[in-house]
Amino acid sequence: VTAHPSDPNTLLPPPEPVHLLDPDGTLHDDPDHPLGLDDDDLRLLYRFMAVTRKVDREAINLQRQGQLGVYASCLGQEAAQVGSAFALDDNDWIFPSYRELGAALVRDVDAAGFLHLYRGTWLSDHDPYAHNFALMSIPIGTQALHATGFAMGARFDRNPIVTMTYFGDGGTSEGDPHEAMTFAGVMQAPVIFFVQNNQYAISVPLEKQTAAPTLAHKAVGYGIPGRRCDGNDVLATYAVTRRAVERARRGEGPTFIEALTYRMEAHTTSDDPTRYRTQEELDEAAKTDPLARMRNLLTKRDLYDDELDREIEEQAQQTASEVRAGIYDAPHGDPMELFEHVYVDPTGHFEEQRELLRSELDADGASEVGR
Amino acid sequence: MTVTMAQAINTALHDAMAEDAKVLVFGEDVGRLGGVFRVTDGLQAAFGEDRCYDTPLAESGIVGTAIGLAMYGYRPVAEMQFDGFTYPAFEQIVSHLAKMPNRSRGTVKLPVTLRIPYGGGIGAVEHHSESPEAYWAHTAGLKVMTPGVPADAYSMMREAIASDDPVVFLEPKRRYWMKADVELPVSTEPARQAVVRREGSDLTLICYGPMVRTALDAADAAADEGWSLQVLDLRSLSPLDTPTIIDAVQRTGRAIVVHEAAMTLGMGAEIAARIQERAFYHLEAPVLRVTGFDTPYPPAKLEEYWLPDVDRVLDAVERSLSY
Numbered sequence: 171v172t173a174h175p176s177d178p179n180t181l182l183p184p185p186e187p188v189h190l191l192d193p194d195g196t197l198h199d200d201p202d203h204p205l206g207l208d209d210d211d212l213r214l215l216y217r218f219m220a221v222t223r224k225v226d227r228e229a230i231n232l233q234r235q236g237q238l239g240v241y242a243s244c245l246g247q248e249a250a251q252v253g254s255a256f257a258l259d260d261n262d263w264i265f266p267s268y269r270e271l272g273a274a275l276v277r278d279v280d281a282a283g284f285l286h287l288y289r290g291t292w293l294s295d296h297d298p299y300a301h302n303f304a305l306m307s308i309p310i311g312t313q314a315l316h317a318t319g320f321a322m323g324a325r326f327d328r329n330p331i332v333t334m335t336y337f338g339d340g341g342t343s344e345g346d347p348h349e350a351m352t353f354a355g356v357m358q359a360p361v362i363f364f365v366q367n368n369q370y371a372i373s374v375p376l377e378k379q380t381a382a383p384t385l386a387h388k389a390v391g392y393g394i395p396g397r398r399c400d401g402n403d404v405l406a407t408y409a410v411t412r413r414a415v416e417r418a419r420r421g422e423g424p425t426f427i428e429a430l431t432y433r434m435e436a437h438t439t440s441d442d443p444t445r446y447r448t449q450e451e452l453d454e455a456a457k458t459d460p461l462a463r464m465r466n467l468l469t470k471r472d473l474y475d476d477e478l479d480r481e482i483e484e485q486a487q488q489t490a491s492e493v494r495a496g497i498y499d500a501p502h503g504d505p506m507e508l509f510e511h512v513y514v515d516p517t518g519h520f521e522e523q524r525e526l527l528r529s530e531l532d533a534d535g536a537s538e539v540g541r
Numbered sequence: 542m543t544v545t546m547a548q549a550i551n552t553a554l555h556d557a558m559a560e561d562a563k564v565l566v567f568g569e570d571v572g573r574l575g576g577v578f579r580v581t582d583g584l585q586a587a588f589g590e591d592r593c594y595d596t597p598l599a600e601s602g603i604v605g606t607a608i609g610l611a612m613y614g615y616r617p618v619a620e621m622q623f624d625g626f627t628y629p630a631f632e633q634i635v636s637h638l639a640k641m642p643n644r645s646r647g648t649v650k651l652p653v654t655l656r657i658p659y660g661g662g663i664g665a666v667e668h669h670s671e672s673p674e675a676y677w678a679h680t681a682g683l684k685v686m687t688p689g690v691p692a693d694a695y696s697m698m699r700e701a702i703a704s705d706d707p708v709v710f711l712e713p714k715r716r717y718w719m720k721a722d723v724e725l726p727v728s729t730e731p732a733r734q735a736v737v738r739r740e741g742s743d744l745t746l747i748c749y750g751p752m753v754r755t756a757l758d759a760a761d762a763a764a765d766e767g768w769s770l771q772v773l774d775l776r777s778l779s780p781l782d783t784p785t786i787i788d789a790v791q792r793t794g795r796a797i798v799v800h801e802a803a804m805t806l807g808m809g810a811e812i813a814a815r816i817q818e819r820a821f822y823h824l825e826a827p828v829l830r831v832t833g834f835d836t837p838y839p840p841a842k843l844e845e846y847w848l849p850d851v852d853r854v855l856d857a858v859e860r861s862l863s864y
Contacts, residue, residue, distance in 0.1 A: 265609075293644035304612070305645055309636045315602055316637070319609020326565075326591045327613070346633075349602030356597055511647035512682055514705045517733060517780035 180395065183386035187398035187430055190405045193458060195466025203409035209473050215256060215404050216464045216474075217482050219248040222272040223461060224486035225281050226435075228493050229271070229288070233439040237497050238288045242269045246402070246434030249460030250366045251336070252276055253407030254429070257415050258334060265304040265317035265335040269366075273336065277303045281489060282496025292503045311341035314350035314363060321359035321424075332418040334362040334411070340371025342385050351392035351426065360418035362411065363389070363426040366401060368433035373446040389426030401429030402460040432458070505531060542724060547580050547717040549691040550656075552725045553698035554581060554618060558588050564702060565610060566593045568603055568620030568656070577622060578658060578717055600626055604633040604655065608641065611651045616702055624659035624711075625668030631676075638707045639682030654701045655709045659687075660751045660801050661833075661848055662715035664841040671838060672802035674750075677709040678779040678811075685778040686732045687711035689753025691721040693776060696729040711778075713751035735782035737789060741771035744795040744861055747786060747812055749775040752799045752849065759854035768858060778808055786812060787819045794825035795861045799849055804832040826864035831857045 190198050190205075207215075226243050233241045244251060251272030255264060264273055274284050283295035287306055294305045307313035317335035324331045341347055342365060354361050365385055369376050382388055386396030397414065399406040407429050414425035432455040436443045468474035509516070509524045516524075544552070558564045566584050568576075572595040575582030584593040596603050600621055607617040621627045627634070634655070641649050661670030677685045684706050688694040694712070701708040730736055738753060739760050748756040753774045760770035773789045775782065790796045796816055798809035809830035816828050831849045839847045 292646065294646065297648045298612075298645065299648060305641070305649070307637075309632055312605065312632060312637060315605020315633065316609040316612060318602075319606030319611075320613045321609070322606060323610045323613030323615050326615075333609075345629075346601055346605060349597075349599040350605065352597045352599055353602050353606055507646075511643045511645070513684070513780075517783075519780060519783050 178390060181390040181393065183384055183396040183398045183428070187400050188406045188410050189400040189403055190409060191403045191463050191467060193463045193466070195463055195470045197405070197467055200409070203406070203413060205405060205409055207405075207408070209471070212468060213473055213478065215252060215408065216461070216468060217485065218252040218256070218272065218276050219404060219461050219464065220482050221486045221489050222248045222252060222275050224490045225275065225493055226271055228490040229285055230435070230439060232285075232494065232497055233288070238285060238439075239290045240438050240440050241285070241288050242438045243435035244269050244271050246455065246460070247366055247368055247431050248272050249404035249464070250401035250407050250429040250431045253404040254334065254364050254411040254427070257408050257411035258332070261302065261331045262415070263302045263304065263317070263320055263331065263333040265313040265320070265333060266306055267310070267313060267336050267338065267341070268306045268308050269338075270336050274303060275489075277301045279303050280496070281493045285493065285497055286500070289497055289500065291500055292507070311337045311344035311347040313337070314341075314347040315353070318350040318354045318357075318359050318361050321354070321361035322357050325357065325359060330419050332360040332362060332415050334364055336364050336366060338365065338371065339367040339369065339376050339379055339385060340374065341365070342388055343379055348388075348392075351389060351394055351424070354424040355393040358421070358423040360421070361424045362414045362418060363394075363424065364411065365426070365428045366431055367428050368431050370433055370437065370447070372437040372441060373443075375446075384428060386426060386428040394424050394426050396426045396428065398428045398430065401431030402458045402463070404460055404464055542722070543720050544691050544723050544725060545717060546688065546691045546694045546712070546719050547578055549695040549723065549725065550580050550698050550712060551582055551584075553695045553702075554584060555587065556726055557618070557699055557702045558584065558592060561616060562592075563614060564592070564616045564618060566618045566620075567596050569596060569598055569622045571595060571620050576620065578714065580656075580712070580717070581620070600630040601633050604630040604638060607653045607655075608633065608637055608651060611653050612649060616652045616654075618654040618656060618702060620656045622658070623669045624657055624671040624673055627657055627673060634677070634683070634709075635680050639680045642706070643682055650705045651707045652702075652705045653707045654698075655707070657709060657711050658714040658717075659711045660713050660715060661838060661844050662751065664844070666841065667838075670844065672800070672833065674711055674778055674802060675807050678808060682707065683779060684708045685711065686776065687713060687750035687778060688776065689713070689716070689738070689748070689750055689774045691719060692723045692727045692729050695723070695725055695727055697732045697776065699726070700732050711750060715751050716754060719754065730776075732777045733780055733782055735773055735775045735777070735785040735789075737771060738774045739770070739772040741769040741793065743769045743793060744797065744858055745771045745773055745789045745793045746797055746799055746854065747773045747775065747789070748799040749778060749808070751801055755849065755851060756799050756854065759851045759858070762851055762855060763858055768862065770858065781812070781815070783815050783819070786815065790816050790820050791823040794823055796824075797829045797831055797854070797857050797861060799831045799854055801833050801848060803835045804830055805835050807832055826861045829857045829861055
């Protein structure tokens, strides 16, 4: 007796990942993955990736200058993030891990606010409900359950939204994504598990992470279709996600997507990747750069010229400058805020500790806090 | 009418669900079966499978999806089937449930009630008799409540569900069948308020959950010896009602904390510390602790030797009074 007598063959990932756009900009038609994007959409996808790359570089610079404590770069993963996030509607929700700057920018999350977690000024500085974009989640894979619970709630509420959660190849070894897939499968929750397989969990390569044929095969055990796409092909990540979104919105349940990409930067700015991978490997990966191939497509179609190039560069530079302005020398949080939002109705004991800190600040002559 | 603690909680869940369509009840076997202790009996029949449902057997999944549901706007009441099976959910409870309201600067509220039948004394198999309350009370952002009498079980459960803070609601499983004459619905004191269950002048027994009954029995027995014991039921373990604890101890000058959980770094350690900080000159004797031993919970046939009982309490009373 099976819980959901679906044909396992329909759940298995097809032999080849979905790939639509060659590095030289040649676009292949795939009747299973119609794009339905107009020229403006194509330019916009490129624009989001270019801005992401610039802001990502700015964040690394800010870390080098001591303005951020640490930063987890998404260099090389722009297509995976931008394409998938672009496939959602505004009412849909995203539950990120901690590397999803590209998805955050698609959602118009203020990038400086987003980066405050890495500055250590506060643990977050954006309202999840303003952007339908949950807080960063550092414990690996745990957010998959939040996305699933949220999607279950939408289903109970007959609300036709979907949720999407990001995690990585390493995340597929943690328990929570598996429990999330169990729940999502049983509950037919409208949730998409979007895995950016960037080949490394810090230093541990994929072959030491799993013996599964592919990460997408893991979904089959939960009655969830496993799909794979070229994660450096923004049109493939868009099209595969769009199909999963439409499926979920029709009430047909969750989809697991493995986007094959490559983390071009270190795990975080605290990491030294020269200890575990070679320059040759990096050079090879650079040939599949997600931005270059999209620019090649736009150029082929006469959608890209110097003027657009300049304009995108200016926009990227401006966003990066705003991030710099928002982060650089931003005051530390108010120490008294430590006690905020812990309990809705704090008790005397809690208030005593609050008063202790206040008296310590007063004694330091630091009643005007920040610097 | 006569109700058991299990019935009182069941009625509280029913009334909360009837009052607010956002209240959901879920966990392992809570739907069709009505829970292994029947605490959720009849809820699925009354409210349907979208409001009272059986989950897969995955505790982290239960808590993690409860967080997602709460973010959506529901008031989830999730059951951990037994105390010893909360540990797979430890990360979701400590890293997310407790912290998200704070790290989101208040934009995310998580009005989740986590029901946990806890404690021993029912002859259960290994891992079904644990007292993990100190883990939750040690974690900032969680409220921890545990009723000692049926009326509180109803009233505090309603309060927990209504709270915008996440609440760990510890149900003393050996007292599920404890009966009391109570008209439901009933509204008792707010959970954060400790309540004197029995007046006494010689010594204060500070207890909660399953030990409230034990402490009251001990006070009865002590009366035969001519000792007048006050019994203070904490009800809330986080926050602790420090003023009421201090007031009670100042009136008798002697205090013994009684709990099932092992002694070291248990609730008794914190309570004793607060008493010596705030009532040092009122103390006639050191604050004592009567607890389970610092060993793993024993097999069922030996649990009577492990659990604090009336005799162990009375021995401590005698030590305190003869100090």
